[in-house]
Amino acid sequence: MPVDKVPDIVVGRLPLYLRTLNYLMEEGYEIVSSHELGRRLGISPAQIRKDLSHFGEFGKQGAGYDVKYLSTQLKHILHRPGARAGQLQRFCHQGVRNHPDLRQ
Numbered sequence: 001m002p003v004d005k006v007p008d009i010v011v012g013r014l015p016l017y018l019r020t021l022n023y024l025m026e027e028g029y030e031i032v033s034s035h036e037l038g039r040r041l042g043i044s045p046a047q048i049r050k051d052l053s054h055f056g057e058f059g060k061q062g063a064g065y066d067v068k069y070l071s072t073q074l075k076h077i078l079h080r081p082g083a084r085a086g087q088l089q090r091f092c093h094q095g096v097r098n099h100p101d102l103r104q
Contacts, residue, residue, distance in 0.1 A: 006054045013051055014074055016041060021071040033064040 020040050024032050034045035041048075052058050052070075055077055059065040 010051045010054055013043070014078055017048070017051075018071060018074045018078065021067050021074070024067050025071065029067050031064040032067050032070075034059070037065075 017037065020037060021032070023040075024036075034048045037043070037048050038045040049059075055073070058070050058073060
């Protein structure tokens with residue numbers, strides 16, 4: 001699905017997912033479940049799966065997501081023409097500022 005057809009709120013969460021995946025890679029994770037992502041972000045696992053489904057299939061039920069692969073795919077999505085860079089940047093900064101696990 002083209003990024004411009006995805007709901008704004010979903011597009012806004014992608015940078016948060018990417019940042020969390022980067023932390024997971026730093027911690028040595030290779031595979032992560034939607035439950036673990038959800039726990040870290042305060043988002044339901046079902047919402048994470050639904051958000052990611054707008055862009056394709058990234059994981060397998062019961063097996064989780066390959067952290068490095070999903071991170072790479074989200075970077076491609078976020079840098080795709082039409083990804084609404086200003087909107088993404090605004091959501092990212094708001095999300096980081098408001099989320100206790102992502103504050104610097």
